[in-house]
Amino acid sequence: MNNVILEGIAIRKVFGGLIALHNVDFAVQKGSITALIGPNGAGKTTLINVISGLLRPDAGCIKLYTTVISGLPSHDIARHGIARTFQTAQIFAHMSVLENVMVGMHVRTRSGFFSAALRLPHVIREEHHIARRAAACLETVGLSNCAHQLATSLPIGSQRLLEIARALAAEPRILLLDEPAAGLNTQETRALGELILRLKAQGITIVLVEHDMELVMDVADEIIVLDFGKKIACGPPLSVQTNPDVIRVYLGQET
Ligand SMILES: Nc1ncnc2c1ncn2[C@@H]1O[C@H](COP(=O)(O)OP(=O)(O)O)[C@@H](O)[C@H]1O
Ligand SMILES: [Mg+2]
Numbered sequence: 673m674n675n676v677i678l679e680g681i682a683i684r685k686v687f688g689g690l691i692a693l694h695n696v697d698f699a700v701q702k703g704s705i706t707a708l709i710g711p712n713g714a715g716k717t718t719l720i721n722v723i724s725g726l727l728r729p730d731a732g733c734i735k736l737y738t739t740v741i742s743g744l745p746s747h748d749i750a751r752h753g754i755a756r757t758f759q760t761a762q763i764f765a766h767m768s769v770l771e772n773v774m775v776g777m778h779v780r781t782r783s784g785f786f787s788a789a790l791r792l793p794h795v796i797r798e799e800h801h802i803a804r805r806a807a808a809c810l811e812t813v814g815l816s817n818c819a820h821q822l823a824t825s826l827p828i829g830s831q832r833l834l835e836i837a838r839a840l841a842a843e844p845r846i847l848l849l850d851e852p853a854a855g856l857n858t859q860e861t862r863a864l865g866e867l868i869l870r871l872k873a874q875g876i877t878i879v880l881v882e883h884d885m886e887l888v889m890d891v892a893d894e895i896i897v898l899d900f901g902k903k904i905a906c907g908p909p910l911s912v913q914t915n916p917d918v919i920r921v922y923l924g925q926e927t
Contacts, residue, residue, distance in 0.1 A: 676737075677702035677877050678723070678754075678846055683732035683742075685718050685901075692718040694901040695732065700846070700894075705868060705878045707888040710898035711921060716881045717759055719898070720848050723879070724756045725749035736846075755844035757835040759851045759881075763823045769834055770819040773806040776838035809837040813867060829860040836867070846877045853884045865890050889913070897921070 678700040685693040692715045700706045708716050721727040723734055725746035734742040741749050755776070764772050810816050813833040818826060823834060832852055839847055849868070853861045865887050872878055872891075882888050888895065888909070895912040897905040905915045912918055 675702045676700065678879075679735045680719075680723070681733050681735070683719065683722060683734065684730045685715070685722055685727060686730050691901050693722065693729070696898070696901070696903050698896050698903065698906070700877060700879060702877055703872065703875055704893040705872050705880060705891050706894045706896060707892035708879060708881045708896050708898065709883075709885075709888060710904075711924075713900075714898040715901040716898055717850055718901075720756060720850050720879070720881060723749075724754060724848055750842060753843070753845035754848065755839035755842045755846070756848035757832070757839050757850060757852060759854065761828070761831045761835045763831050763834065765822075765824050767823055768820050769815060769823050769826065770803070770806055770810065772823045772834055773809050773837045773841050774802050776809075776841035777802050777805060805843075806837075806841055809840045810834075812840060812870070813837045814863070828855040829857065832856065833864075833867070840871075844876060846879065847871065848879045848881075850881045851883060852880070853882055853887055861887055 676699045680696060680698040683693050683696045684691070696715070696719065708719060710716055718727065722729045722742070725741070725744055725748070729742050732742070733740050736752055736754070739752070741752055764775060767775070807816065807819065810819055813836050815830060815833055815837060818830065823831070826834060832855065836849070836852065853864055856864060861884055868878060868880065868891050880888070880892065892909055895906065895909055896903060897912060897918050899921045904917045904921065905912050
């Protein structure tokens with residue numbers, strides 16, 4: 673099977689004198705879960721930032737199918753159907769859980785500021801659609817019961833799910849998750865794994881940055897291993913797990 677939806681070619685990102693990504697190539701199959709692993713500082717978040725347009729690569733290119741998306745501003749990349757969550761959950765403090773998800777839909781709405789301010793009929797229809805869609809996303813992640821609570825009142829595990837719900841509200845084809853299990857307990861991590869598999873079953877392609885190896889091995893179809901900005905291995909979980917370079921990198925850590 674070869675149905676590459678997202679491809680990176682020789683991605684390079686330099687911060688001052690530090691090469692955070694060293695000519696990284698990668699390919700993500702449509703409908704798969706691709707895990708991006710590696711020690712702290714390996715360049716995982718930088719790669720997610722480059723894919724989502726938060727950072728521009730210094731060299732190389734990223735393609736969504738045949739369309740070059742690297743260099744586009746992040747809102748354009750979002751409009752192409754690429755959504756993300758952040759390593760540290762980004763929650764709007766003074767909004768309800770539902771409103772936090774509705775924020776994620778602005779990439780899909782058409783109403784301009786003035787027609788929204790005038791509350792024209794198509795705007796009201798659109799608002800209803802937004803609220804319904806946001807509620808459905810909360811349902812998907814299991815947060816329907818908390819829709820009207822203040823988002824900051826949620827425990828950390830639920831805040832991470834809320835961020836996923838917000839990303840889903842943009843109706844992405846590709847979802848980039850940056851350490852979604854950080855701060856979750858074992859039970860919450862297991863539930864997250866099930867959620868990720870359900871999203872895959874809905875046809876969403878997932879790129880998962882994760883430290884929890886049990887979660888990675890449970891859900892990933894492909895694993896890409898970064899170390900000091902270089903891709904040192906990629907392949908299915910079993911082959912990566914037994915790759916001597918990967919073992920060396922992980923044994924070198926304090927874990
Ligand atoms: N905005 C930045 N400015 C300078 N250095 C950065 C910046 N972002 C990341 N880095 C550096 O790039 C390297 C890779 O970081 P990062 O992508 O966050 O790693 P990971 O997510 O794998 O832990 C690290 O050495 C980090 O300190
Ligand atoms: Mg990171």
